[in-house]
Amino acid sequence: MRFHIQPTSSRPVYLQIVDQVKRDIALGLLLEGERLPTVRETAATLAINPNTIAKAYRQMEQEGIIVTRSGAGASVAPLESGLNKSVKKRILTEQLQRVIVDAFHMDVDQETLTQWFSQLLVQFNLKEPSDV
Template sequence: MLIQIDHGCDRPVYLQIADQVKRDVALGRVAEGDRLPTVRELSSRLVINPNTIAKAYRELEHQGIIITRPGSGSYIAQGSSRLSEAVREKLIREQIDRLMVEAIHMQIDRRQLFGWIEEALAKFKFPEKGAGDGEDRG
């Protein structure tokens, strides 16, 4: 797992780490049950405070992305997020709204934005549920 920190970014470092772990899961780069680097290993590799790594791992655990086994380490969790469907929908809709605001401010053409979204949909690994793939909407 390759994690890169952008110290010039407004987003807190612990959230950058959490975002990148979630991205690797979504892209299929890490699988359920895979072990994450220890706090000490990742802290040393990224040259940042171990408390920052621990905070990122706590955030990921809170979201149901990872599980931590005392004395054993942190692992990618089995199954989906523990967040309720209503909470997941709310969080995703908020992200979509932020994306739309940015696209409008950057004067991105609607068709171009949809094209980029289609490319992203093809690139990422989605859970196989049937109803959630958008194919039945027209």
């Protein structure tokens, strides 16, 4: 696994790492049980403070995305979400609404936005074993 960090981004470095791990899992590039690079290794590769990487890992652990066994590295946890459906809907529609509103203010029409949305869905659907 290779991370790509933009130090100038307003998004904190540790969240950029979280984003990328979550994306790669969703894309099927990282499979359940697969090991992530160690904190020190990642810190060295990216020339970033180990504490920052550790923070990203801690965050993912608490979100249930990965499991870390102290002294034995971190690996991808099985998919499991304890949230009930109404909460999920609230969170996701809130995010989607923000995108739609932004699109409006950028003068992007709904067809175009829907098209981009669909293209992304296709990308993230490739991970279904039988579909490939």
